[in-house]
Amino acid sequence: MRPYLLIAILLVGAGAVARADTLTFTNAAGSGLWSDPLNWDALRVPTGADDVVVPAGSASCRITTPSACNGMNAGALVVFDAPTQINGPSTFSAGVQLNSTITGNGDLTFASAVDWRAGSLEGAGLALVPEGVTMRVVPEGQPTLSRVLEVFGTSRSMTRSSASRARKGCCGSPTPACCVWSTAAPCSRARSTARPS
Numbered sequence: 753m754r755p756y757l758l759i760a761i762l763l764v765g766a767g768a769v770a771r772a773d774t775l776t777f778t779n780a781a782g783s784g785l786w787s788d789p790l791n792w793d794a795l796r797v798p799t800g801a802d803d804v805v806v807p808a809g810s811a812s813c814r815i816t817t818p819s820a821c822n823g824m825n826a827g828a829l830v831v832f833d834a835p836t837q838i839n840g841p842s843t844f845s846a847g848v849q850l851n852s853t854i855t856g857n858g859d860l861t862f863a864s865a866v867d868w869r870a871g872s873l874e875g876a877g878l879a880l881v882p883e884g885v886t887m888r889v890v891p892e893g894q895p896t897l898s899r900v901l902e903v904f905g906t907s908r909s910m911t912r913s914s915a916s917r918a919r920k921g922c923c924g925s926p927t928p929a930c931c932v933w934s935t936a937a938p939c940s941r942a943r944s945t946a947r948p949s
Contacts, residue, residue: 772801772802772803772822773794773802773803774802774803774804774805775792775793775794775796775798775802775803775804775805776792776793776804776805776806776807777791777792777804777805777806777807777810777813777828778791778792778793778810779791779810779811779813782811784811784812784813784814785813785814785816786798786813786814786815786816786817786819787815787816787817787819791813797819798819798820798821799820799821800820800821800822800837800839801822802821802822803821803822803823803824803825803840804821804822804823804824804825804826805824805825805826805827806824806825806826806827806828806830807827807828808827808828808845808846809827809828810827810828811828812828812829812830812831813826813828813829813830813831814830814831814833815830815831815832815833815834815836815852816833816834817834818834818835818836819834819835819836819837820836820837820838820839820856821836821837821838821839821840822838822839822840822858823838823839823840823841823842823858824838824842824843824844825842825843825845826842826843826844826845826846826848827845827846828846829846829847829848829849830844830847830848830849831848831849831851832848832849832850832851832852832853832854832871833851833852834852835852835853835854835855835871836852836853836854836855837854837855837856838854838855838856838858838860838875838877839856839857839858840857840858841858841859841861841877842858842859842860842861843861843863844860844861844862844863844864844866845863845864846864847864847865847866847867848862848864848865848866848867849867849869850866850867850868850869850870850871850873850895851869851870851871851893852870852871853871853872853873853874854871854872854873854874854875855872855874855875856875856877857875857876857877858875858877859877859878859879859880860873860877860878860879860880861880861882862879862880862881862882862885862887863882863885864885865885865886865887865888866881866885866886866887866888867888867890868887868888868889868890868893868895869890869893869895870890870893870894870895871893871895871896872895872896872897872898873895873896873897873898873899873901874896874898874899875898875899876899877899878899878900878901878902879897879899879900879901879902880902880904881901881902881903881904882904883904887903
């Protein structure tokens with residue numbers, strides 16, 4: 753094989769390798785949609801190799817089509833309406849509304865309120881709820897937990913959102929229709945792999 757042909761093949765092959773970037777959600781299109789390339793500073797939708805920043809003070813970011821990223825640092829509300837794979841460590845500082853599935857091996861730190869209405873938390877990573885943060889789980893949406901959930905604190909309050917029957921699931925005990933885990937008081941770490949059903 754001629755040397756210049758080999759060099760050309762290597763250069764073409766190198767150009768085909770996916771490039772990982774850090775993409776920032778700008779909401780320039782005004783739609784709030786993850787899937788709109790105009791809402792990203794790189795004018796493209798993130799891939800599973802990209803790190804994502806949703807800056808504080810920006811509009812909420814709504815994921816309505818199956819999506820992926822390496823890691824996410826969210827300073828604004830993120831709404832998961834479609835399955836999302838998160839492969840690296842991620843922090844959600846301004847709230848999460850979970851209506852679909854989050855999967856992947858990245859550890860998820862929910863540093864602000866979580867409203868878990870449906871879908872599942874899956875994958876090998878941890879889901880961490882620090883002290884002082886509330887995770888509200890609404891069993892009517894049949895959320896499922898297939899990863900380790902760590903709740904720091906023992907002050908968990910279970911409150912009833914409707915008069916529907918009690919269900920077994922949250923922390924392995926009978927719970928009302930809406931389960932709120934609040935970790936406002938400092939104390940020992942609770943670890944649950946319970947699957948609300």
